[in-house]
Every structure is written in structure tokens, then in C-alpha cells.
Amino acid sequence: MRSIFALLLIAMCSLSTFANEPKIKNVVFIISDDLKASVLGCYGDPHCKTPHIDALARRGMLFRHAYCQGTWCAPSRESFMHSRYEGKSDINLGKHFRDNGWYSARVGKIYHMRVPGDIIDGTDGLDVASSWTEKFNSSGLEAHTPGDYACLNQNIFTTSLENRESTKMKHRMFVTVQYDGDGSDQPDHKSATKACELIAEHKDDPFFLAVGFVRPHYPMVAPRQYFAPYPWQQIELPATVDDDLADIPKQGIANTVSTTNAIGKYPDNQKRMWTGYYASVAFMDRQVGRVVDALDQAGLRDSTAIVFTSDHGYHLGEHGFWQKSNLHEEVLRVPLVISAPGFKTGETDSVVELVDIFPTLSQLAGLPIPDSVQGKSLVPILADPRAKVKDAALSFHKGHSLRTDRWHLMRYKDGSAELYDMKSDPAEFTNLAGAPGYAAKLKQLDRQLDKTLEANGLNK
Incomplete structure (x- = not known):
């Protein structure tokens, strides 16, 4: 007869083995386009209505300090899909799941697509074809959607379909369209519908489903009911300071600035830009809710890891900047929510990067993490929000950004720099690079940036 000790040992080993088996049988990776973290309710915005993303955050881990690596669509998406700071490798996130026997599908924009060009054309x-078992594009009319069209930096308002700013046109980024409809003609609604169909179709098999929504990327098109809660007359524009750009180096200035673009002539239209952005975010949020609801209806919520994020943030007049492609906080900081069965819910202030998503999902699914991956798994933070997996986030554009929990260094290729104390100056109004008393801190962060670049095989 076996001893009680031996039986207990066998039982403990069995429990340990069970605990180590992956509980995640499916992955849904949802990516918004041009979405700044600060605009969501769960990140503290009191105005924008994002109940579905907020609900997802309550059932998962919200990362308050998540940062993109590329500062516009193409390099950012290539970066997180390959878990490489710059460039790509032979293995990507979708291919990794596919090679391990999972059904892998793309719906909408995951790698870079021209918006609106590829959306209008359905191209x-x-x-990257190797990523997917199947792929599905979601087309739409974009700026050509019949309705109330505005080109806000040109102060044009019309219902005519003639002469609208569209693909590759100079003023397309300042376009909004609000129209009468239920939204079912919009690309994001189509993407959500297809995602729901795929969830139901593949519920009995392990699947990796990447769902890419194009809003709030311009043109900001949504049904009229999504504009209604945000009348432009009630919008408060971002705070400004006198001579705000005086201490920002030339390479730190955004490509589109109120001082040189006609949008600066129209403060009311700047408010309308916020209205359009809020409306687009709210419409996209509804589509997120539809996808999550489909998981619940299929009985898959307790076996599915859900990730929600964006490729980068966006400027809407902060510092007089518009759009993306610079190294300031509004561009680099992105929303990141991971809802994984068996892990804690809550929030974390740990600094993380989008390159971390690939190894995180691999570990959650019980897959090996490829040697080519440069990110770190966030599973320790899912288990304990106080945990840290890295000391800083690295981003690149005309140089590099190093974002620690308190400091933000931007070092450009021409040798100029910006340094901000994010604890006392979260809006980045006072550049401390060269300021008295900060030489030692600048030197320390400079060395840290050099070491980080060297560790990842990157040029200074």
C-alpha cells in the first residue's frame, strides 16, 4: 500500500501539471488606428463615451504606461507584429500561431493599409500573407460617404459629393463626415460583423483572430448619433502656454502645426476636430463591444485572451501639433488592455511596450517564444500589477525616445534633445535639456538610452 506521503506527492504533482497547462485556447487581438490613450473613459477622459472598452478594462489589466515603438502606422504595426523595435524577422505573430496549429485570421487593418486609399479600394x-490562414478586407466610402462633409482646415462645409478631400490629397486629415444611418456601411462595422461570424464558425478550434478597426483615423466618419453627444460649442481645447515651441528643437516639431497650417485660423474648427475624433472613437468602441459580446455568446470568454490597443497616439492641438510622427507623449502613449482568464483584474503603472504583446500572447497560449522576439512577456504583470519587466520604453522617429516611469528623453539625430520630468510636467511644457541642474540626469538617461539601443542591436 502506498504511503499517505506518496499519495499526497502524486496529487501535488498532478495539480502542478494541471496548473501549468495553458488555459488560453483562443486569442482576439483588437487594434484601433490613431487612438490616443487619454481619450478613453478608462484612462480618465470625462467626455468620450467608451463603455465597451471601459468594461473590457474592468475585466482585465489596464496598462497605464504602454508605449508604441514606431510613431506612425507602418513602422508601429511591423514592430509589434514581429516584436522588433525596427524592421522585421522571418516570424510574425500570426504566423507563429499558424505554425503551431492554430487557425489565424485577419479582419480589417493589421499591417499598414493606406487610409482611406486601401479602404476605399478594398486592397x-x-x-504579410504568411500571417494568416484567411484574411478579410472591409471596404467603405470614407470621405465620399453621403452626408454632412467638412474639411475643417479649409473651413468648408457641404453635402455635395464633389471635390471632397480623399486619398493622397493635401487636406484629407482634417475631414469629418456625419450622416444619417446605422453605421452598417462603415468598414469598422463590417470588420466587427465578420469577426463575430469567425468566432461562431471556429469556436470549437483554437484560433488567433486579429481585428483591425480604422477609426478614429481620418477621415472621421460616423453616423450622426455618434456626433450628437459632443457639440463643438462645449469642447475645451488643450491648454497652451506662450512661446510653447521656443524650447522644442526643430526635429521635435510636428509636421502639421497650427502656426503654419490653416487649422490655426479656425479655433471653432479645432473644436470640431475633437467632436469628430470623439464620434469616431465612440463608433469604434461599439464595434469592440460587438466582438466581445460574440465571445460571450459562443461561451468562449473563459478560454480567450483579449488584447485591445492602438498603433500609436495622436495630437489634436496639444502644443499646436496635429496628427502623429513625433516623439511626444500624446503620440507614444497608447491604450493597452489585456483580459486573460485566470489572471487578476486591475491597473498597473509598469512601463511596457507594444513589442511585448507577441511574447505575452505566446506564453499565455503555451507556445514557445521565438529567439527573434525583442519584447518581454507581460505575464508577470498580469499576475502582479506591481511587477516590472523593464525600466523604460524605447520609440523612434528622427532619433529615439526613452520613457522611464518619471523621465522622458528625446534624442534626435542632429544631437538636439528634449527632457521632461513627467511627474511635475506631464504635458511636456518645459524642456529641461540644457537647463541648470539637469546635466547629470541628462547624462544618466543618455547612457541608459545608449545601453538600450546596444542591447537590441540598434544604431544610436
Whole structure:
């Protein structure tokens, strides 16, 4: 007869083995386009209505300090899909799941697509075919949607379909369209519908489903009911300070600035830009809710890891800047929510990066993490929000950004720099690079940036 000790040992080993088996049988990776973290309710915005993303955050881990690596669509998406700071490797996130026997599907924009060009044409953009078992594009009329059209930096308001700013046109980024309809004609609604169909179709098999929504990327098109809660007359524009750009180096200035673009002539239209952005975010949020609801209806919520994020943030007049492609906080900081069965819910202030998503999902699914991956798994933070997996986030554009929990260094290729104390100056109004008393801190962060670049095989 076996001893009680031996039986207990066998039982403990069995429990340990069970605990180590992956509980995640499916992955849904949802990516918004041009979405700044600060605009969501769960990140503290009191105005924008994002109940579905907020609900997802309550059932998962919200990362308050998540940062993109590329500062516009193409390099950012290539970066997180390959878990490489710059460039790509032979293995990507979708291919990794596919090679391990999972059904892998793309719906909408995952790798770079021209918006609106590829959306209007229904084309693949810079998609990587090896990622997917199947792929589905979601087309739409974009700025050509019949309705109330505005080109806000040109102060044009019309219902005519003639002469609208569209693909590759100079003023397309300042376009909004609000119209009468239920939204079912919009690309994001189509993407959500297809995602729901795929969830139901593949519920009995392990699947990796990447769902890419194009809003709030311009043109900001949504049904009229999504504009209604945000009348432009009630919008408060971002705070400004006198001579705000005086201490920002030339390479730190955004490509589109109120001082040189006609949008600066129209403060009311700047408010209308916020209205359009809020409306687009709210419409996209509804589509997120539809996808999550489909998981619940299929009985898959307790076996599915859900990730929600964006490729980068966006400027809407902060510092007089518009759009993306610079190294300031509004561009680099992105929303990141991971809802994984068996892990804690809550929030974390740990600094993380989008390159961390690939190894995180691999570990959650019980897959090996490829040697090519440069990110770190966030599973320790899912288990304990106080945990840290890295000391800083690295981003690149005309140089590099190093974002620690308190400091933000931007070092440009021409040798100029910006340094901000994010604890006392979260809006980045006072550049401390060169300021008295900060030489030692600048030197320390300079060395840290050099070491980080060297560790990842990157040029200074």
C-alpha cells in the first residue's frame, strides 16, 4: 500500500501539471488606428463615451504606461507584429500561431493599409500573407460617404459629393463626415460583423483572430448619433502656454502645426476636430463591444485572451501639433488592455511596450517564444500589477525616445534633445535639456538610452 506521503506527492504533482497547462485556447487581438490613450473613459477622459472598452478594462489589466515603438502606422504595426523595435524577422505573430496549429485570421487593418486609399479600394496594403490562414478586407466610402462633409482646415462645409478631400490629397486629415444611418456601411462595422461570424464558425478550434478597426483615423466618419453627444460649442481645447515651441528643437516639431497650417485660423474648427475624433472613437468602441459580446455568446470568454490597443497616439492641438510622427507623449502613449482568464483584474503603472504583446500572447497560449522576439512577456504583470519587466520604453522617429516611469528623453539625430520630468510636467511644457541642474540626469538617461539601443542591436 502506498504511503499517505506518496499519495499526497502524486496529487501535488498532478495539480502542478494541471496548473501549468495553458488555459488560453483562443486569442482576439483588437487594434484601433490613431487612438490616443487619454481619450478613453478608462484612462480618465470625462467626455468620450467608451463603455465597451471601459468594461473590457474592468475585466482585465489596464496598462497605464504602454508605449508604441514606431510613431506612425507602418513602422508601429511591423514592430509589434514581429516584436522588433525596427524592421522585421522571418516570424510574425500570426504566423507563429499558424505554425503551431492554430487557425489565424485577419479582419480589417493589421499591417499598414493606406487610409482611406486601401479602404476605399478594398486592397491589402502592406499585409504579410504568411500571417494568416484567411484574411478579410472591409471596404467603405470614407470621405465620399453621403452626408454632412467638412474639411475643417479649409473651413468648408457641404453635402455635395464633389471635390471632397480623399486619398493622397493635401487636406484629407482634417475631414469629418456625419450622416444619417446605422453605421452598417462603415468598414469598422463590417470588420466587427465578420469577426463575430469567425468566432461562431471556429469556436470549437483554437484560433488567433486579429481585428483591425480604422477609426478614429481620418477621415472621421460616423453616423450622426455618434456626433450628437459632443457639440463643438462645449469642447475645451488643450491648454497652451506662450512661446510653447521656443524650447522644442526643430526635429521635435510636428509636421502639421497650427502656426503654419490653416487649422490655426479656425479655433471653432479645432473644436470640431475633437467632436469628430470623439464620434469616431465612440463608433469604434461599439464595434469592440460587438466582438466581445460574440465571445460571450459562443461561451468562449473563459478560454480567450483579449488584447485591445492602438498603433500609436495622436495630437489634436496639444502644443499646436496635429496628427502623429513625433516623439511626444500624446503620440507614444497608447491604450493597452489585456483580459486573460485566470489572471487578476486591475491597473498597473509598469512601463511596457507594444513589442511585448507577441511574447505575452505566446506564453499565455503555451507556445514557445521565438529567439527573434525583442519584447518581454507581460505575464508577470498580469499576475502582479506591481511587477516590472523593464525600466523604460524605447520609440523612434528622427532619433529615439526613452520613457522611464518619471523621465522622458528625446534624442534626435542632429544631437538636439528634449527632457521632461513627467511627474511635475506631464504635458511636456518645459524642456529641461540644457537647463541648470539637469546635466547629470541628462547624462544618466543618455547612457541608459545608449545601453538600450546596444542591447537590441540598434544604431544610436
